[in-house]
Amino acid sequence: MALGSVDTASDRSVFQQIADQLREEITRGRLGAGERLPSEAALIDHYGVARMTIRQALGVLKSEGLVVAEHGRGVFVRPRPVARRLGSDRFARRHREAGHAAFVADAKAAGQQHSVDNVRIDREKAPTDVAELLGVDGRKKVVVRRRRYLLDGHPVEVAASYIPLDVAGGTKIEEPDTGPGGIYARMEEQGYTFGPFHEDIRARMPTPEEITALQLAPGVPVLDLVRVARDASGRALEVCETVMAADSFVLSYDLPAK
DSSP: OOOOOOOTTSSSOHHHHHHHHHHHHHHTTSSOTTOBOOOHHHHHHHHTOOHHHHHHHHHHHHHTTSEEEETTTEEEEOOOOOEEEETTTTTOHHHHHTTOOHHHHHHHHHTOOEEEEEEEEEEEEOOHHHHHHHTOOTTSEEEEEEEEEEETTEEEEEEEEEEOHHHHTTSGGGSSOOOTTHHHHHHHHTTOOEEEEEEEEEEEOOOHHHHHHHTOOTTOOEEEEEEEEEETTSOEEEEEEEEEEGGGEEEEOOOOOO
16 A cells, blocks of 8 residues: 655645555555554554544544554444445346345346345324325224344445235235235235336435444434335335445446437
């Protein structure tokens, strides 16, 4: 790794210049995931600055979620799997026919190990905005499936699906393992035919619970995605809110030109 020097005449502070150089080493792949950064002593010697200046520079990288400090060992590039979310293809029927739910199809396409944990199924009232999207009476209960998804052992997203009781009640959708193809395959087995899926995505900062569940570093935002799955008649069969670690996802789409 070849670090440069700092310009004391620059309007940009010395610690920010050092952070810029270290960041570039990480983003360009010259410092890979899990690799140790030069020690504080080595950085002090290289740049000729005070220890506090180096710690300020490292603090910038920590706040950006790029590095983690391990007590007694040093500072390391934060390992995060990158999930390519194939937005224009992930709900194709052929994936369900092959026994793969959307997340599984994406992971298999990328050659990544996938798993799901913290699965919880409840019957409860949906939040007001969800009830409106589902077109159900907000005073009545729906089936709620909550779970967390992991890639290569790292948590990358948490999701909650809200499904009308007459669609999911008493079916495998209320079981932890819904079977090959996931809940959409089970709905199709009941005779439902899907129309277009609609998703809205926005970026925001995570809640404390999301920070814990996704093991987020300070300063890392999340992508909050709300999907409505409708049948061919336009009836909403599911509203799903998925919260994704923003530093773990590439949203990939093929868009028609006409």
